[in-house]
Amino acid sequence: xxxxxxxxxxxxxxxxxxxxxxxxxxxxxxxxxxxxxxxxxxxxxxxxxxxxxxxxxxxxxxxxxxxxxxxxxxxxxxxxxxxxxxxxxxxxxxxxxxxxxxxxxxxxxxxxxxxxxxxxxxxxxxxxxxxxxxxxxxxxxxxxxxxxxxx
Amino acid sequence: xxxxxxxxxxxxxxxxxxxxxxxxxxxxxxxxxxxxxxxxxxxxxxxxxxxxxxxxxxxxxxxxxxxxxxxxxxxxxxxxxxxxxxxxxxxxxxxxxxxxxxxxxxxxxxxxxxxxxxxxxxxxxxxxxxxxxxxxxxxxxxxxxxxxxxxxxxxxxxxxxxxxxxxxxxxxxxxxxxxxxxxxxxxxxxxxxxxxxxxxxxxxxxxxxxxxxxxxxxxxxxxxxxxxxxxxxxxxxxxxxxxxxxxxxxxxxxxxxxxxxxxxxxxxxxxxxxxxxxxxxxxxxxxxxxxxxxxxxxxxxxxxxxxxxxxxxxxxxxxxxxxxxxxxxxxxxxxxxxxxxxxxxxxxxxxxxxxxxxxxxxxxxxxxxxxxxxxxxxxxxxxxxx
Numbered sequence: 432x433x434x435x436x437x438x439x440x441x442x443x444x445x446x447x448x449x450x451x452x453x454x455x456x457x458x459x460x461x462x463x464x465x466x467x468x469x470x471x472x473x474x475x476x477x478x479x480x481x482x483x484x485x486x487x488x489x490x491x492x493x494x495x496x497x498x499x500x501x502x503x504x505x506x507x508x509x510x511x512x513x514x515x516x517x518x519x520x521x522x523x524x525x526x527x528x529x530x531x532x533x534x535x536x537x538x539x540x541x542x543x544x545x546x547x548x549x550x551x552x553x554x555x556x557x558x559x560x561x562x563x564x565x566x567x568x569x570x571x572x573x574x575x576x577x578x579x580x581x582x
Numbered sequence: 583x584x585x586x587x588x589x590x591x592x593x594x595x596x597x598x599x600x601x602x603x604x605x606x607x608x609x610x611x612x613x614x615x616x617x618x619x620x621x622x623x624x625x626x627x628x629x630x631x632x633x634x635x636x637x638x639x640x641x642x643x644x645x646x647x648x649x650x651x652x653x654x655x656x657x658x659x660x661x662x663x664x665x666x667x668x669x670x671x672x673x674x675x676x677x678x679x680x681x682x683x684x685x686x687x688x689x690x691x692x693x694x695x696x697x698x699x700x701x702x703x704x705x706x707x708x709x710x711x712x713x714x715x716x717x718x719x720x721x722x723x724x725x726x727x728x729x730x731x732x733x734x735x736x737x738x739x740x741x742x743x744x745x746x747x748x749x750x751x752x753x754x755x756x757x758x759x760x761x762x763x764x765x766x767x768x769x770x771x772x773x774x775x776x777x778x779x780x781x782x783x784x785x786x787x788x789x790x791x792x793x794x795x796x797x798x799x800x801x802x803x804x805x806x807x808x809x810x811x812x813x814x815x816x817x818x819x820x821x822x823x824x825x826x827x828x829x830x831x832x833x834x835x836x837x838x839x840x841x842x843x844x845x846x847x848x849x850x851x852x853x854x855x856x857x858x859x860x861x862x863x864x865x866x867x868x869x870x871x872x873x874x875x876x877x878x879x880x881x882x883x884x885x886x887x888x889x890x891x892x893x894x895x896x897x898x899x900x901x902x903x904x905x906x907x908x909x910x911x912x913x914x915x916x917x918x919x920x921x922x923x924x925x926x927x928x929x930x931x932x933x934x935x936x937x938x939x940x941x942x943x944x945x946x947x948x949x950x951x952x953x954x955x956x957x958x959x960x961x962x963x964x965x966x967x968x
Contacts, residue, residue, distance in 0.1 A: 442918070449922045451904070453897045454887060505940050507927050515924075519893025520900075522924040522933070531927050559890040561925075 435477040436489055438464075440496040448490055449520050456487040456523070456553050461494050461503065461534075462512035469512040472538035479542050486553050510536050510575055516549075518556035525552060527565035527572050537573030544571055613637050613709050625710030634709055641671050642718065648693065651686040652725060655732045658685045672719065673701040684733050694721040893923075 439445050439459075449457060460476060462469035473491065480489045494503055494511060502508075506515055514535040516523040524532040525548065539545040547566045555563030565572065608617045611624055614633045618624050625631075648668065658666070658679060666679025668689045677692050679685075692698055702719050706712065721729075852858025887894070926936040 446920055446922075450900060453900055453904075454891075501921075501944070504943075505921060505924060517922060519891070519897040520922050521893040521896070522922060523892065524925060533925060533927050556892040557888050559888070559892055559894075561892060 436473065436480060436491050438491045438493055439499070440493050441498040442501055443498075445492060445499065445502060448488070449517055452488050452517065453519060455485075455518075456549060456556065457517040458487055458489045458549070459492050459515045459517065460489070460512050461492045461499075461506070461508050461515065463493065463495060464491075466511060468538050472512045472514070475539050475542050475545050479545055483546060483549055487549050506534065507531075508534070512536075512538065516552050518552070521556075521561065523552050523556055524562040525565055526562060527567070528569055529572065529575065531575075532562060536575045540571045611709065630710075634711060637671070638711060638715065638719075644668060645693075645719065648686045648689045651684070652690055652721060652729050655684045655687075655729055655736055657736060658683060658687065670698065670701075672705040673698055684736070687733075690721055690726065690729060693719070694723065694726040 437448075439448065445459070448459075458476070460469075460472060462472070464470070464473070476489050476491075483489075492499055492502070494500075494508065506513070515533070516525065516535070522533065525535065526532050527535070529536070535548065539548070544567055551563050551566045555561075608619045609621075610617050611630065614624075614630050620627070666686060666689070668677045668686075669675075670677060670692060673692075677689050679688060699716070699720055702716060703713070706716065854860075891897075921937055921940070923933055924936060925933040926939070
C-alpha cells in the first residue's frame, strides 16, 4: 500500500508530518506491511484516504525502523496495527470501550467504520475536545488485551 | 351508607386520592396541548386554567379586528384579502378573505353561523371555559343584521364614487364594478360572469362590442357587458401593455382611467411581444454577479475555524511559521528531541507529565552507569511551548 499511502521510517519524518498537518486529523498507523491485519487496515485506509482528504491525512509508520522506536515507546505501542490520531499536533483520544483510549488497536470492520471514527474525532477536535467517544457499536470494535507493564 | 358504597358505579370518579382510581383513557386537551388520563378533573387543574385563559385571551385579541369591522364595515380591497385569514379555534377551520366584499366579511358570517355556535358551546363545555363567555366569541343575530344593513349602505354609497381604477382584482371588485358601472349613462352591462377563481383564465367569447380585461401578471379574464367602444382600438391597447405598467389602461374609452403614454416609448426598446430580452438581464448583469459573489464572501467568513478547537493556538503559530519558512526567512529550528503532545495510557495528571515520564524513562535507559539517582536539580521554569 505504500504506493498509495506515505510510509514514514524516520522520526524526523514523523515529526514533520505531525507539525505540518494543520487543522486536519492526522492518522498514523503503526504497523508492519507484512502483517495480515495491518494489510487489511492499510487496504481500508488507502481506499478511504481520498474521501477523507479534506479533513484528514493518513500516513503509515513502519515500526521495524530504528528511528521510530522512540515513538513506539512513547506511544506505548505493543500490539499492531495501532493507529494514533493527532489534531494540530495534539493527540486525540477515543473512548471505544476498550482499556486503551490513546490509540485504535486493530483494524476496522469496514471502510465506513473508519470514516465514522474519523468524523467523530474531527468533530470533537473542532469543538475543542481532546477525547471523544466512539460512534461504533461494540461488536464492530476489535477486542484486545492490554498488558500492564508486561504483566 | 353501606348501600351507597355498594351502589358506587365504577365509572364514578373517586373523591379522595387515596382510593385506587380506575385508569381513565388518555385524551388530548387542545388547550394545554397534552395527553392526560385525568378525565374531567383535568379542567380544574391550575395549569389548565391558566392555559385556557391564555388561549381564550389570544383568540379574543384576534377577534378584535373582526369586531372593529363589524361596527364599521368597509370595503375589502384585493391586496388586503390575503391578510384576512382567521383560524377559528373552536371549529378548527380556516376562514379566509376570498369572496367577501367587505373586510372580515367571511369571518363575521362564520361567527354568526349556527355551526360555530354549536362548536363554541361544545368547546367551552369540554374545556371548562364558562358558558357566560359564549357571546364574546360569536356574533349575535342583532349585530349581524346591523352589519348587513351598513354593508348595503356602503355598497350604494360606493357606486357614486366612480370607478376606482383598480384594474386587477378578485371577484369582489368585479361585483363592485358592475354596480358602479351600472350607474353610468353610457354603459349598459348585461351580464357578469362570476365564475372566477384566483388565477384561472377562462377565455370567454369575444364579441365585437364586448371588452376584455387582460392582465399580464395575474392573467385574469373579465367579461363586461357591451360598451360603446371600438373593439379594435381596445384590443390594440390590450396587446400593447408594457410589463412595467400594471396599472396601464385597458379601457381607453373610460375617462376615469389614466392613460399612460408608454405605448409610444415602448416600441423603441421592444417588449415581450416583439421578443426583446428583458431589461433585467441586459443592464443589471453586473449586479447579478455581485449578488452571487457576496454570499460567497459571507460563507467564507463564516467558515472561519472554531477558535476553541484543539490546538488552535498551536495551529495559528505554525501557520505563521510556515509562511515565514516559505518566504525563506525563518530557518527550521527543529529539535530532534521534539515530542508531540501525547497522553499515555496509564496517565495520571496532565499530558506534559507523560512527556516528562517518558523523558525520564529514556534517560534511565540510556544511562550506562548504574548510579543512584541524583536529586533533581532545580531549574528555572521554562514552559514547553509546542
